Amino acid sequence: MVSKDQSIGGAIFIICVVIAVLYTLIVFFPQGMLGMFFASVDETQVRIWAVLIPVFIAFIAIMGIGAWIGWTMATTPPPKPIEEITSEIEEEEKKRRSSQRGQRDCCDRREDRGKGKG
Numbered sequence: 001m002v003s004k005d006q007s008i009g010g011a012i013f014i015i016c017v018v019i020a021v022l023y024t025l026i027v028f029f030p031q032g033m034l035g036m037f038f039a040s041v042d043e044t045q046v047r048i049w050a051v052l053i054p055v056f057i058a059f060i061a062i063m064g065i066g067a068w069i070g071w072t073m074a075t076t077p078p079p080k081p082i083e084e085i086t087s088e089i090e091e092e093e094k095k096r097r098s099s100q101r102g103q104r105d106c107c108d109r110r111e112d113r114g115k116g117k118g
Contacts, residue, residue: 009073016066020059027056 002010025032 003078005078006074006076009070009075011070013067013070013074016063016070020063020067023056023059023063027052
């Protein structure tokens with residue numbers, strides 16, 4: 001079964017990848033992508049490339065980081081519930097206390113034997 005964090009991580013991953021693909025298609029194929037909605041793409045776009053390329057690289061880097069975070073969240077197993085952790089700690093404390101009592105009882109018996117002989 002998939003935990004809530006894994007579901008959110010999977011959704012983040014898918015959204016980032018889809019946005020990155022769409023942005024890439026629009027940037028590199030503006031005639032094909034935007035031509036469906038607009039009659040023609042103006043040649044002034046060439047002037048925009050000086051800004052577009054660095055923005056594109058930064059955008060893909062950010063989407064890559066987002067996709068990596070989503071993938072990590074989607075594939076990481078969920079942590080133990082806090083109740084399970086606290087019950088384990090309590091059990092360990094009980095075992096430690098009982099072993100300490102046993103050691104004290106043992107030492108007390110030895111001291112009692114030594115007093116009886118003297």
